[in-house]
Amino acid sequence: MRRVLLTVGVGVLAALGAITACGSDPPSATSPESIVGQTITLVTHDSFRVSPGTLEAFTTETGVTVVVQSAGDTGQMVATSILTVGNPLGDVMYGVDNTFLQRALDAELFEAYESPALVNVPMSLQLDPGHRVTPIDFGDVCANYWIDRFDDDLPVPATLDDLADPAYRGLLVVENPETSSPGLAFLLATIAEFGEGWEDYWRLLRDNDVVVTAGWEDAYYGEFVSGGGDRPIVISYASSPPAEVIYADPPVDTAPTGVIIDTCFRQVEFAGILAGTTHRAAAEALVDFLLSDTFQEDVPLNMFVFPASTTASLPPAFVDHVVLPEDPHTLAPADIGANRNAWTERWTEIVLR
């Protein structure tokens, strides 16, 4: 197998942490007294969640109060921020991902800031060399399968090619990349894998009776086995099987679903200081805080993604169940930005017409 399934252990991260060991809270770039008493606004998407007390820790540390404003999903948040560029809704944005990044950069949403905490963040996540955005977390979009539906006669598909194999005809449900974030990520995975050949691949998937839904909810709860549908393979997240365990009722020991790691596409979420902020120093302190262990260790169980900082340790529940593909598919944000509309248009012609 080309990609090794890596169940992330605390040990691995602890080792990484030891290599890059440094203070858990990097010093702020500005003197604290200048920002004490300020209130700044963090603009984010609806999936943003923190444990009670986490943002208060930032206030205790810096004297800055954080107000959170959510503005729809990632697409809505980016579109909203582009409309309000120059007179932003807040001071820092958190949650723009690598699929929307180029659009945000083209609109000059952000002011550059190189956080000292970036020393703890792998270069593979630092996708903007100009530091207009700072990576905060990452996760993977992958095909999930319903374990019970596969056995020796029908083994679990291992690769993207397998999904197009007639043996797996009528089993896959995907989301429309024109209307869904995981749908777009999966299309990007196939483009990363097959290059120019992606169009032929999707013709094969179409011949193999792929079902397309508008969004994740109707794929997972409408067509996938988990929600009572009859399709045993769905495009979801690498963190979906652990959610099936953590939110099982009645409780279960193992997830009923698994992840096909050869299909995964890496999504990285970033934070950036919104151009036009009147609280630049406080905004810098907040970006630093988002990379601090306090925030980074709070991320996994709230948002089901991995912390970007290697000094953050992972909660056991996460470690036990979440798989981390070693070599997921990726594409440069500039490529995605330049081509995504053309790609999704072409995809629509091939798959839906």
Next chain:
Amino acid sequence: MVAVVLPAAFLGVFFLYPVAAIVGRGLTGDGLDRLVGLHASASFRNVAWFTLWQAVVSTVLTVLVALPGAHLLARYRFRGRAVLRALTTVPFVLPTVVVGSAFAALFDRFGLDDGTFRLQHTVWAIIVAHVFFNVAVVLRTVGAFWEGLDPAVEEQARVLGAGPWRTFWSVTLPRLWPAVAAAASIVFLFCTTSFGVILILGGPTRATLETEIWRHAVWRGDLASATALAVVQLVAVVAMVVVANRLQRRRAIGGRPSARRPQRPTKRLLGANLALLATVLLLPVAVLVERSLAVGDGYSLRHYGALADRVNLLPVSALVALRNSLLFAVVATALALVVGGLASLVVVHGRGSVSRIFDLGLMLPLGVSAVTLGFGMLIALDDPPLDLRTSRWLVPVAHALVGIPFVMRTLVPTLRSIDDRLREAAAVLGASPTRVFREIDLPIAGRAVAVGAAFAFAISLGEFGATSFLPRQPDRLTAPLALFRLLGTPGDLLRGQAMALAVLLMLLTAACVLVIESRGRFGSGVVRGDL
């Protein structure tokens, strides 16, 4: 004067100005070229045609399904009538994805979805869902108006030898027409701007102007194309409302409220009507109730108990979200009643052009996409003294904009149907105009006000689209948004809680509607006694 200024200011600041701002922004870029180029685009013609025909078919079917029920509610008294009426409004608060899966489960259960015929991802799924969501609009607005019509006219027709159908066509329908036109125009606008139904139930190949505006603005980052489509939508909605208002005015016939004691229905009539209503409304609801109780292989109230605790996926507990929704709904309903009530008076009593402009203008928010309004508010209301972008008032204001047309569409036909001789008689007897309004209009219109308020309330409780576009602090999460978030992560626990929350939201809606309407009935009961 206040009656003119207040609604005009409300509409101007919170609707016309934002929409003008976003349209202006979009058109100054490439939007104008896109707009001019639209007529040559085959895909645009397909989208426009599909938007129109699915809305027309949905509206006609909704009216046909609802009229028998409206008759039952208007003309007969039976046990459970008030509860049945209140229950008809609950579809408003149900998220599409939940209703869609309930319908799918129903088809599954009755063996209809066995592979030969599949409802999901067909145009019929869209139409069935539109009937389900909108049947209450016709049922209630027409029903409330019908109740006010004197049945003696029908009885005279019957005495003169007309059969029941002939009586309905020649006597009842012409008199009902203003209310039917009013209700149908609301349903039509709802169907042209419906979003989740098209995307989720219609499948990926179907698109309307509404879904295309969203796709271009949010997914493609193409404000110019989105604006071009938004302009088309706006023009189409204005044209449609103008026509509907004409129809409504031309056919308005003065009448007097009935002093007759309502009849009790025959068993067969009641049974047939209830069966129809139950099929359309209650079966999907029953599926949700069953799912909210299912735990493993048995049943339990566990999911309901868990709603008080915060799941770590939500910023607040589901119960807090429900409380937020309730507060927003109270404010939105109050706003809709004040603005819609005053505007109705202007429409009925105002001079020709002012009356027509109000009648048109306050309907428009129903027909404009949530993206247009949401984005418009963001770029228009961003400077002092109107820096309201992050204000807690913005969500109830957006909800009220949708509620106002309901208040007006129930109130205007009723106010118009009040016989002017009643007012004149009161004036002759020395009543001041205010007194005439208080003693004549208000009591007779009480039922209509209550129905309008109930709709404004239910719509606010269930509103998703515009709410999701407005910036919010996470702890002001509303129940529909919480539901959506719960369904956004796998796990039976979350799904069970989402279903329990949906059921609570329905119960809350039904209970509030019941309370609102019992107050309305009190108002109209007084005048009945006096007549």
